[in-house]
Amino acid sequence: MKKVLGGNDAVSQAVSVCDVEVISAYPITPQTSIIEKIADLIYAKQINAQFIKVESEHSAMAACIGASIAGSRTFTATSSQGLLLMHEVLHWASGARLPIVLANANRAIAPGWNIWAEATDSLSQRDTGWVQLYAANSQEVYDFIIMAFAVAERALFPVMVCLDGFLLTHTKEPVEILEHETVKQLLPKIKRDTLDPANPKAYGALAFPKDYYIIKKGQHLDMLKVLDIFDNVSLEFEKITNRHYNPVEVYPKPDSQYSIVALGTLSQTARLAVDNLRKDDIDVNLVKINMLRPFPQQLLKQLLSDKKLIVVFDRDISHGKSGIVKDEIAGGLDLCNVVGFVGGLGGDKITESTIANAFLDAKNAQIKGLFL
Amino acid sequence: MKQIGLHGRGGQGVVVAGEILAQCYFDSGKYVQFMPSYGAERRGSPSHSYIRTDNNKIYQRYEIEEEDISVIFSLSVIDTAKLRENGTLIINGSNFKVKEKKIDIYTVDANAIALSLGLGSPAIPIINTTILGAYCKVTNDFSFDILVNAIKSKIDKKADLNIEGARLAYDSVRYL
Incomplete structure (x- = not known):
């Protein structure tokens, strides 16, 4: 079915069919209508998820990390100054290999204060160990959000889906949307290492140089494998949608x-x-x-x-x-x-x-x- | 490609009108792209929305440079329209006199129609659906039924009154 959707509508519509369990986010223009719509859908019981309200983007990502470590499928959205405030915690998410999905509305960075499109915000986060996808239209936004959950959970890396502020977030155009049951095929619940009260353990512990080096090298080599994982997800996605994406x-x-x-x-x-x-x-x-x-x-x-x-x-x-x-x-x-x-x-x-x-x-x- | 600009003030329903209009073109089988103006919009400040529609997919990702049709919700912002030569102007207003004109101008008293139906307040009548009735008649780009369905899909409260407003404007819009 096709609907006329803006990029932000496409994000919230995609999230609504991905069985997301925890969302934590803080409002910022031009992202706000994503989480407003998600909050509406949770209230209308169309999304069965917890929305954790927080006082900043730093806390939003921290809450997502906690939820993801506990095993929940987790989503957040932000933009510009908000993404920058998350910067330190973005590394914690990728270092802990948590499959969090983040939608970033690309917006210029102050000063001067400006709410319009620019990609410096997410591009300046390219070294945080997150997978980064850049959408060009509302259809790609919708598709990339769904594919992002599949890539994130198979690769155990967080994924950032970027969409230009206003030029994409608020610009509406026809988008083919999918049924919940169809998306389910692409997003089976994959068992991963999560918190277990019966078997307590620590995350983010001290790592001496030799161990740290091994961890970081592994992170890099695993990140390279995301290209193949993306291709596999893309093939499966094509089977259900007839739309194919390459990196x-x-x-x-x-x-x-x-x-x-x-x-x-x-x-x-x-x-x-x-x-x-x-x-x-x-x-x-x-x-x-x-x-x-x-x-x-x-x-x-x-x-x-x-x-x-x-x-x-x-x-x-x-x-x-x-x-x-x-x-x-x-x-x-x-x-x-x-x-x-x-x-x-x-x-x-x-x-x-x-x-x-x-x-x-x-x-x-x-x-x-x-x-x- | 057809490019349309809607120009008014915050509270008149310029953005919702754009969404409804985009839905009308979509429902009549066209490709469509809708862009609201963006900035620090608030009640009373200038507000705009823009639509591109075409038989082919639309790739332009920047504001419209030239409008084929300009819809003026408030005369106070008419200078913000970027109407092309020989374009079409649809104005909310009555009792117009023009000395000479080089373009097609249509007028409809959308304020009076909206107020007679209780849409908005005397300070800011909400004329989005009403003026689209006039648009539908002037352009003949989609049927009135398509407009009715689009209004129903976008307006929760008072949908019937909004449809009535559109019908009254459809019947009363006149060529200047």
């Missing part, structure tokens, strides 16, 4: 001289830029990143290593360096032919002609600077 997607085809790279809603507008450029006989494609962590290195190498030029568009910035996705692509693939543009910060408008013109500047070696 990286390419439009319209892999073979091309040039590539434009983007994630989130920017990739939607970039698709139109690619269409327009191709109409002018410029051999360019779009590489859209769905998963940033683990970094899909092999897949990206296959898609990007033979290009004349790669142009990356970032709605985020690492001050003193560049756009973060550009840095990931150039550094992660050891490529020298990558040009990056930063734009749309704080929700500023980026159109397909902005993207196409910047691409042409880069192609013609007439770049005027980092900023669009």
Whole structure:
């Protein structure tokens, strides 16, 4: 069945069919309508879950950690300053290998105070050991939330699903939604190591260098396996929905001289830029990143290593360096032919002609600077 | 692609009207994208919502730059409309006189209709469903039945009065 849903509606609708048991969250624009709707659904007994009210995002993640260690399927949502306040606890969640799912409404970081779209908030959390998925439309938001629970519980890593503030959270469009019974097939209850009063143990104990090193190495190697786990989940998801997702997607085809790279809603507008450029006989494609962590290195190498030029568009910035996705692509693939543009910060408008013109500047070696 | 802007003030129902309108296009088999204006919206401050509708999937992810149809809930915000040349303007109001015009203008006294049905207060009549009755008649993009169903799906309280408001506006909208 199709419904007209915004990104936030898609999150709460997806959560409602995932048998989530504990939700703890603190409101923040533009995420608030996610947890408002979830609270409504709990009240209407359409979600059989506990909602733990807290006084901050730090406490929200702490409550999710406690609930997840106790064995509950756990969800939270936040944005911007709220995600940053969670920062320390995000590491505790991933280090304890807890399959928590978090929806982050990508919003700019203050100062200046700004509630609009920017991905610097979640991209600056890319080293916290969380799997990160970036959705480009409401359908992907809905699908990624469901897939996130499956990936999280099979991989034993927390998963962050990111959606651009307002451009996605509040923008409504048709979404195919699934029946509760259908989603159940994808999300069987998997037995994992949880708190057991009959067999008490401690979490997060002191680890001396040798032990710590082994733990962290294991965490990294296990994180790399998430790419395969995602593929398996995606195949199962395709069986029930006919929709398939790869960690990286390419439009319209892999073979091309040039590539434009983007994630989130920017990739939607970039698709139109690619269409327009191709109409002018410029051999360019779009590489859209769905998963940033683990970094899909092999897949990206296959898609990007033979290009004349790669142009990356970032709605985020690492001050003193560049756009973060550009840095990931150039550094992660050891490529020298990558040009990056930063734009749309704080929700500023980026159109397909902005993207196409910047691409042409880069192609013609007439770049005027980092900023669009 | 058709691009529509709804412009009014917080409390008039600009955002809900956009949602209902998006539902109407969706129910008539179109692709649709609905964006409310976002900022520190509150009662009385300018409020906008935007709709794109097309036969094909919509990929634009930025605010609308040019409107094919502008729906003006309050004349005080008419300067915020981004109507294209030869576009269509639908205005909530009565007793208009224009010296010359280069666009199609339609008017409907949505305030009077809404107040006669007890929708909203004299300070801020809620005219979202009423003005959509006029929109339905002017554009002929979807049937009145589709509008009725969309109103029912989005409005819990006083749905029948909202439908009546839409019907009165459908019948009374006039070309200026």
